[in-house]
Amino acid sequence: xxxxxxxxxxxxxxxxxxxxxxxxxxxxxxxxxxxxxxxxxxxxxxxxxxxxxxxxxxxxxxxxxxxxxxxxxxxxxxxxxxxxxxxxxxxxxxxxxxxxxxxxxxxxxxxxxxxxxxxxxxxxxxxxxxxxxxxxxxxxxxxxxxxxxxxxxxxxxxxxxxxxxxxxxxxxxxxxxxxxxxxxxxxxxxxxxxxxxxxxxxxxxxxxxxxxxxxxxxxxxxxxxxxxxxxxxxxxxxxxxxxxxxxxxxxxxxxxxxxxxxxxxxxxxxxxxxxxxxxxxxxxxxxxxxxxxxxxxxxxxxxxxxxxxx
Amino acid sequence: xxxxxxxxxxxxxxxxxxxxxxxxxxxxxxxxxxxxxxxxxxxxxxxxxxxxxxxxxxxxxxxxxxxxxxxxxxxxxxxxxxxxxxxxxxxxxxxxxxxxxxxxxxxxxxxxxxxxxxxxxxxxxxxxxxxxxxxxxxxxxxxxxxxxxxxxxxxxxxxxxxxxxxxxxxx
Numbered sequence: 001x002x003x004x005x006x007x008x009x010x011x012x013x014x015x016x017x018x019x020x021x022x023x024x025x026x027x028x029x030x031x032x033x034x035x036x037x038x039x040x041x042x043x044x045x046x047x048x049x050x051x052x053x054x055x056x057x058x059x060x061x062x063x064x065x066x067x068x069x070x071x072x073x074x075x076x077x078x079x080x081x082x083x084x085x086x087x088x089x090x091x092x093x094x095x096x097x098x099x100x101x102x103x104x105x106x107x108x109x110x111x112x113x114x115x116x117x118x119x120x121x122x123x124x125x126x127x128x129x130x131x132x133x134x135x136x137x138x139x140x141x142x143x144x145x146x147x148x149x150x151x152x153x154x155x156x157x158x159x160x161x162x163x164x165x166x167x168x169x170x171x172x173x174x175x176x177x178x179x180x181x182x183x184x185x186x187x188x189x190x191x192x193x194x195x196x197x198x199x200x201x202x203x204x205x206x207x208x209x210x211x212x213x214x215x216x217x218x219x220x221x222x223x224x225x226x227x228x229x230x231x232x233x234x235x236x237x238x239x240x241x242x243x244x245x246x247x248x249x250x251x252x253x254x255x256x257x258x259x260x261x262x263x264x265x266x267x268x269x270x271x272x273x274x275x276x277x278x279x280x281x282x283x284x285x286x287x288x289x290x291x292x293x294x295x296x297x298x299x300x301x302x303x304x305x306x307x308x309x310x
Numbered sequence: 311x312x313x314x315x316x317x318x319x320x321x322x323x324x325x326x327x328x329x330x331x332x333x334x335x336x337x338x339x340x341x342x343x344x345x346x347x348x349x350x351x352x353x354x355x356x357x358x359x360x361x362x363x364x365x366x367x368x369x370x371x372x373x374x375x376x377x378x379x380x381x382x383x384x385x386x387x388x389x390x391x392x393x394x395x396x397x398x399x400x401x402x403x404x405x406x407x408x409x410x411x412x413x414x415x416x417x418x419x420x421x422x423x424x425x426x427x428x429x430x431x432x433x434x435x436x437x438x439x440x441x442x443x444x445x446x447x448x449x450x451x452x453x454x455x456x457x458x459x460x461x462x463x464x465x466x467x468x469x470x471x472x473x474x475x476x477x478x479x480x481x
Contacts, residue, residue, distance in 0.1 A: 004467070007467055008466075009467055034477065038470070045394040045395070046394065047335070048339070048393065050335040050336070050345075051349075052331045052332060055349055056324075056327055056331070115432070116433055120457045122433060139381075156461070
């Protein structure tokens with residue numbers, strides 16, 4: 001497959017903006033025919049028919065009807081209370097906020113969604129994660145959102161962009177980063193640009209290829225070479241990552257529930273998560289950590305310590 | 311001095327609808343793939359425009375409509391497969407006679423292409439389809455999405471690379 005050094009090359013080609021030299025070279029490449037065909041053939045598509053007169057009639061009929069939403073006093077109090085609370089606690093959670101102006105996205109186990117924020121930034125939300133933000137703030141260029149779980153952000157250039165989690169605040173000075181926030185574990189990886197992580201009173205600035213993880217308040221700095229988080233391509237590789245975080249991914253991949261005894265959560269795992277065979281996956285994770293597992297019929301996995309006399 | 315056009319005047323409002331409804335509908339459809347949802351969002355956006363007609367400058371109505379519809383869409387996340395209609399063109403008589411498999415192959419290709427388009431990210435798909443089907447210039451798309459022209463070009467480039475990958479050897 002043709003590799004492009006320039007991230008707008010094909011767009012310029014389509015718009016006849018290539019230099020003669022670029023064009024000649026591209027036309028000689030093996031992919032040219034495929035690109036030519038797909039762009040030509042896509043011209044044949046049409047959107048489904050739109051009955052504009054019917055909608056027009058309906059608009060003309062409905063436009064005079066008042067549709068003002070009645071907001072109860074309760075909501076007004078609730079939203080003010082929420083704002084005060086946030087101020088008081090220095091940024092704790094609005095996930096329980098009933099304010100109707102907040103937009104939520106949430107994923108179930110094993111589900112993954114991607115969506116665009118009002119400024120065009122893109123979020124890939126991993127399983128069992130939640131994002132909440134207020135589009136009104138975004139319209140006023142206050143780009144803040146709340147996250148529980150894990151998400152990958154491709155941020156549009158612009159003013160400050162902040163991700164607030166229970167365990168810390170991540171501010172973007174640049175463009176692509178991954179945040180993972182689960183019980184006791186908080187990790188941020190920066191893929192492009194610059195990211196500032198505020199945890200408690202500590203501040204870290206991450207540059208591309210650098211990450212940071214906090215586990216039970218122990219801090220590790222990470223370096224990596226991949227261009228996007230592994231989970232985006234359904235690959236999972238770990239380097240000294242808490243077992244708990246690995247098991248969370250495993251639950252997402254195989255759609256199972258995992259039960260462990262608490263002490264196991266302190267262990268750390270290095271290696272890959274196999275994504276096509278749950279028994280093999282569990283074996284590669286549990287064996288090196290001296291653990292055993294069992295799977296019940298209703299997809300519950302139990303993981304426990306090897307008893308010393310076995 | 312010429313009098314400013316008012317959105318609240320019925321004939322101006324109607325003109326706005328007749329001029330922009332189809333593009334607005336397609337714009338939303340390329341995002342969500344649901345014709346009913348797209349119709350509803352068009353309707354909601356125009357009703358909102360009417361309710362706020364006194365506050366909106368006639369010339370700004372178009373971008374107001376797109377912003378309203380876009381934000382409302384973001385609140386209703388549901389995604390469907392984006393289905394597109396097409397007619398196969400070509401010199402049937404000669405081509406079909408010479409190669410009876412032509413029609414079949416052509417159909418297969420269009421089906422694969424349609425599904426590859428549907429698999430693009432929303433951001434890539436809307437840029438790709440607004441350019442290809444709606445014949446919008448990058449600059450116009452940038453205005454509709456309130457992003458830079460460069461960002462549109464990047465999305466377009468990525469969309470093409472992604473489509474090429476998805477189509478694989480199917481050329």
